[in-house]
Amino acid sequence: MTLKEELAAFYRRCGFSDTADRKACTVPVYTGCLLVPLPNIETRHIYLKYHDLHHVTTGYSTGRIGEGEVSAWELGTGSMLNSPLLGTMNLIALSTGLVLEPRRMWRAFRRGCRSRNLYPRAMREKIDGEHWADLPALRQELLESRGDPLPLPLRAVEFGCYAAVAMLIHALIAIPAVCTRVITDIGLGYSFFQAVKPTKRTDLF
Numbered sequence: 001m002t003l004k005e006e007l008a009a010f011y012r013r014c015g016f017s018d019t020a021d022r023k024a025c026t027v028p029v030y031t032g033c034l035l036v037p038l039p040n041i042e043t044r045h046i047y048l049k050y051h052d053l054h055h056v057t058t059g060y061s062t063g064r065i066g067e068g069e070v071s072a073w074e075l076g077t078g079s080m081l082n083s084p085l086l087g088t089m090n091l092i093a094l095s096t097g098l099v100l101e102p103r104r105m106w107r108a109f110r111r112g113c114r115s116r117n118l119y120p121r122a123m124r125e126k127i128d129g130e131h132w133a134d135l136p137a138l139r140q141e142l143l144e145s146r147g148d149p150l151p152l153p154l155r156a157v158e159f160g161c162y163a164a165v166a167m168l169i170h171a172l173i174a175i176p177a178v179c180t181r182v183i184t185d186i187g188l189g190y191s192f193f194q195a196v197k198p199t200k201r202t203d204l205f
Contacts (some may be wrong), residue, residue, distance in 0.1 A: 003053065003127065006135050010056050019164020029092055043085045050118040050127065057139055060108065068097015069108040074161055082119040088169070091162060095170035098163055109159050114144040159180075 060070040071090035080087030
């Protein structure tokens, strides 16, 4: 299949609709135990297709752990340098992954340090111009296609900084969201224990 066909198949498998997503004012984002609605900003629209192609290329899922992994991978490839706002969105998803599977986040980050992403303008133009014939060709170009320019200790420090900022962002978003949910549930007649009881998740993969 061509990359367009691969991406279309990915959207069908995941039940995504790009048109509906663009019209929405907010988009639900994994933040710990909650799906928190955040503004559906233009930066997200610009990069969304290429982010989704990263999912297809790396094999990381669209569940909470998978979104954390692809975000860790993107940070390793240098997404923060491509767009600080994009990098911040990566940190939000990374925070959830760190809570659930921190070792997998580290492995994805290290893999990203040896890979390239599609976010630079030249790479996006190549995708839009159908430069790569199929998914194997794209994987050969992106995945672990370079040596890591920094030694492991420096990468560990970098990842630690990302993790610390990610958890701070997590707290700033999740704590007010949890408080709002508890107050709303109690207002709807649930007991305090029912309001704070965690919901069993089926989307952690």
